[in-house]
Amino acid sequence: MPDAIRHVLFPGRHHLVTAFQVAYLTDLLAGRVRDAAGAPVTCAPDARVVWALTSATHSGTRRNPVPAHRREAMIEAVTTRAGLPSLVVPVADVPPSPRFAHTVLATAELVLGEPLTPHDTVVACSTPEVAAMYADDGFRVATVEDGAPGDPDRPWVVLERMVAGDDAWRTLAHPDAVAFYERYRLDAQVRLVHTDPTVQDDGDLTATRDYATYTAAFDDASDRKWAQVAPHVRPGRVVDLGCAAGGLLERAARDPRLAESDLYGVDVSRHLVAEAEHRRAQGVFANPNVFFAQRNLLLGPVFPQRSVDTTTTVALTHEISSYGAGRADLELLARRIFEQTRPGGVWINSDVLGPADPERVVDLVLDGDADVAARDLTGMARADAAAHVAALSPAARLVQFAHDFPALSGADVTLEWVERGPDRSVARTSLRTAMEYLYTRDYTDSWLSECHERFCDLTGDDWADLLTDAGFELDPGSGPWRNDWLVENRLRVGAALRDPATGEPVAWPDTHVLTVARRPLAEATR
Structure with missing residues (x-):
């Protein structure tokens, strides 16, 4: 007779918790569920669900729109209210691998301080390819949505309903998950990520960029670029759009004139924002008030109206034109920056130019x-x-x-x-x-x-027309060189x-x- 189950391993990205999942896991702990082979699953009185939160180091993309700390908090909120004994184990994002199950199990052992074995663990998984990995290691599998009556929606399908504006997601998701989404406006965040026309599923403009070379080249030129824009920077709230890994802000953070300023780096690339955050954690920035965010200004305002003193864009605008709708996107960018700029504030732009x-x-x-x-x-x-x-x-x-x-x-x-x-x-x-x-x-x-x-x-004339049409005035010295x-x-x-x-x-x-x-x-x- 199989041993009593002490752990229900529930691997997944868990960007949303559905009402079906909570009901299923509750039944599983109560012994009312059979495994994929048809055998009843008997759980010990102290059995717990181990939510293996995969892709925990990856966020801001269509594949992973919600950061891990929000997902973990949502799971805790839902399971506490539902009375579902649970633990959350964050698992780093890894490339597809036949050893994925081993990665999850090894991470769980490290976090929990004890191994999850086929003798005391059942794996709850509705993805046949992933379930097969655990079955090959001797684990029993409970199939959750797979083959369940009524073919209940998986969480990612519920998310797609949300993105499409289908309010049915609110009844399919667990009520406490819906409340959590509304409290932190995660529904708006997920829609932004999914509807961004310029960014690929993995959170970048392009899949063919060598980011090590790109970042090194940008850093090498940062001294020269800062020397060019620094005389025009107005202290206060300073925003570097297209900040890459923060090379320009590193120079700005050393400028005594900006010691009392808040410095913001905004970039659409997940890779580059992650590197900038890593640098901040290493103490690279002399000013403690340096912040980074992965955003696309074209999709909506990032800062309140009339709240920014200086916006810089260095070697960015040609990328916006190239990956988006050409000049139309640059005109939209100009309007967005104008809206966020305080009267008397500036937008400093430096880029390559057409003849x-x-x-x-x-x-x-x-x-x-x-x-x-x-x-x-x-x-x-x-x-x-x-x-x-x-x-x-x-x-x-x-x-x-x-x-x-x-x-x-x-x-x-x-x-x-x-x-x-x-x-x-x-x-x-x-x-x-x-x-x-x-x-x-x-x-x-x-x-x-x-x-x-x-x-x-x-051309230079095109830039002058675009900026004045948006409402800006050009300072002396602006133009081609x-x-x-x-x-x-x-x-x-x-x-x-x-x-x-x-x-x-x-x-x-x-x-x-x-x-x-x-x-x-x-x-x-x-």
Whole structure:
């Protein structure tokens, strides 16, 4: 006869607790449930449900919209009111693995101080593939929703009802779970995460970015970027949108002028916000009032109206344009920032810029032979794709760019090879396309991610119009500028611009824009 059960292991992400689950677990502890083999499950009087809270280190994504501390608190609230003896075991997020069951069991043993064995534990699980892992280790399985009369909705289906605006979720979820969601407005948070059109299921703009390289490059440039924006920063509430891992705020936190300021970093990327939080825990930021949040400003306000003194966006706006609806999203961003800015407050934006005459036809002269075929890199490992692109000459890399950039970014690329040779090739194209390529070509570590991004959507005049249309006034000195270091050390290496008619050199266009957009003080008296 099977031993009496002391533990009901209930693994899952548990973003919601349903009324069915509570009733089922209550019946399971009372001995009113049979296992998958049809044998009755007899529980000891002191038996408890062990809620294995998987993906506990992962949140802010469609896969895991609710952070672990909220999920754990919800379980405690529901089970306490329901009189369901329970313990919660947070389990770190791990990639799919045939050893998943072992990971959960080992974590539970570490947290509880005792092993869960097939002799004293039944696993409650409705996912056949996961249940099979535990069955292979000798555990009995109680199937919860799987095969239950009426085919009750799993929690993720109830969440999808919530996202779709179906109020049936309120009757399917346990009443105390509904109350908990309402108390912390988790329903609104889940809807935001699920309806964000620019972010993938795992909480990022792109799945092809090398975050170690990306973060290192951003940090390396943070001193220069802070030196550029610092003179324009107004103390108070300072918000860095697109904060990455917090490199710019690390410099801001050392600025004596901002010692009494609150510094906020906001980024859409789960990876980058997690790294910023890790840095804060390590004591990287001199100012204790540094805060980070994973948010998308395009989906709704992040800060109350007229509450922000300074907003900075550095190397961000081209990503918003690239991954969203182009200029329309930048116009929405400008309106959102204007709304959150105090009268007299500023939005400081620095980014790469499109040339003033983007459709001008130029000859792009490149070292190397263009008589090569582009490869399909989409099925290659990121490291292999990076190695392949890095080995290409400037001319051969343009061939690859002309294949990848239109497919990934949606931009039109028209070019004609007017000369091909072993040492030099010449492509006739627009100045916009030439600059898009030259801005992108050195980022081989995340090539496919970079080919998704357009740097030349807006000109300097476009920026001036966009900002004034939103209600801002531009401070003196705002506008396009050319980074001559970038020209000398990156753009012109193995490359030159020529006029097709005369063969004369074409001057390098402005490469960047710096705008200091101020909300008029006069609005304070309206």
